[in-house]
Amino acid sequence: MSNFQLLISTQSVQSPITNSKRLALFAVALSLLGAALACEVSTEAGTPGAQATLDRLLTESPKTPTSVPLATFGGVFLNPTVTPSGLIESTPRPLVTATLTPILQVETITPVTTSLPRTDSPTVTGAPGTATPVRTATRAPVIATAVPLARPNGVLLRAPRRSATIDGDLSEWGSLPYAINAATYKPENISGANDNSATFGLGWDVTYLYVAVNVIDDVYVQTQTGNAIYKGDSIEILFDADLRGDFNVNTLNGDDVQLGLSIGNPSTASPAAQAFIWYPSRLGGAPGGVRLAGKLTSNGYTVEVAIPWTALTASGSANNRYGFVISVSDNDTPNTADQQSLISSVATRKLFDPTSWGTLTLDP
Numbered sequence: 001m002s003n004f005q006l007l008i009s010t011q012s013v014q015s016p017i018t019n020s021k022r023l024a025l026f027a028v029a030l031s032l033l034g035a036a037l038a039c040e041v042s043t044e045a046g047t048p049g050a051q052a053t054l055d056r057l058l059t060e061s062p063k064t065p066t067s068v069p070l071a072t073f074g075g076v077f078l079n080p081t082v083t084p085s086g087l088i089e090s091t092p093r094p095l096v097t098a099t100l101t102p103i104l105q106v107e108t109i110t111p112v113t114t115s116l117p118r119t120d121s122p123t124v125t126g127a128p129g130t131a132t133p134v135r136t137a138t139r140a141p142v143i144a145t146a147v148p149l150a151r152p153n154g155v156l157l158r159a160p161r162r163s164a165t166i167d168g169d170l171s172e173w174g175s176l177p178y179a180i181n182a183a184t185y186k187p188e189n190i191s192g193a194n195d196n197s198a199t200f201g202l203g204w205d206v207t208y209l210y211v212a213v214n215v216i217d218d219v220y221v222q223t224q225t226g227n228a229i230y231k232g233d234s235i236e237i238l239f240d241a242d243l244r245g246d247f248n249v250n251t252l253n254g255d256d257v258q259l260g261l262s263i264g265n266p267s268t269a270s271p272a273a274q275a276f277i278w279y280p281s282r283l284g285g286a287p288g289g290v291r292l293a294g295k296l297t298s299n300g301y302t303v304e305v306a307i308p309w310t311a312l313t314a315s316g317s318a319n320n321r322y323g324f325v326i327s328v329s330d331n332d333t334p335n336t337a338d339q340q341s342l343i344s345s346v347a348t349r350k351l352f353d354p355t356s357w358g359t360l361t362l363d364p
């Protein structure tokens, strides 16, 4: 056996080695020694190979971690590394290397769009003013029929639709509604109501205008005929057939009639009862168709007459209106012809001015 020299010295290690490492190196040396002895025993040339292995082990450049077998130590994998001095040094390697990447939880707050409370602008309303009234055209109502006319003289005389028995008896007339008591000629000759006053009533049908007169007269005198009957006790009617057309005409024309009525001498019929038209001249004289009667009474006399509308240049229709005045002449001097006074249904009566007359209407 040749010289065998195991040089294991801690002084040969330049860097400090821990005790555990020394134990490991020592175990490795023992195994190498065993191998050398085995080689020495079996072959002469075995010693240089062991020494070379040991030298190589001690001087070889550090292995890469992957070329060094891993060994466990205390349940911890050792990752042996070779230090620059040639010593193998293990450093514990953790089983799990957790790399905790901090997670930034960025809360993304999505802005919630919420509707703001609605703010309604106050509605501008007009000041509580007063509405301007809208002017609308208002047409005057159209009157289909003419406005009824009435002259402003006396009351409106109404003739009901009726007939009469022309006999001088006024009993069928009842109370006569209208008065004749306005002195229109020589009022100084009128001593009172018993001297000359009267009441009268009217009626009409399609043929006649009916008139009933009750005269209060203290002395009945009538000796005249024709156009002179107005000089005895008698009746006069002024009739305007065209009231509308002549409403403002103050002179006589063709439709204005002056008609006289005399009962004559009712006891002897001499003179006889008669009618006479003075105006218009074309109609002058005794009108045809007049029915006339009268009676003496205890305080005067009666006159009952039916006058044809034709004698009045008019016609009988409901609501017709005419100018109308009735008057009474008085003569109290027997056997004379004298108009001593005149009373009328309207005080305004003037023979030649129709606008001074009253108004007659024919009731339906």
Ligand SMILES: [Ca+2]
Residues within 6 Å of the ligand: 164, 165, 166, 167, 168, 169, 170, 171, 172, 304
């Ligand atoms: Ca009669």
Ligand SMILES: [Ca+2]
Residues within 6 Å of the ligand: 194, 195, 196, 217, 218, 219, 330, 331, 332
């Ligand atoms: Ca008289």
Ligand SMILES: [Ca+2]
Residues within 6 Å of the ligand: 217, 218, 219, 220, 221, 233, 330, 331, 332
């Ligand atoms: Ca008389």
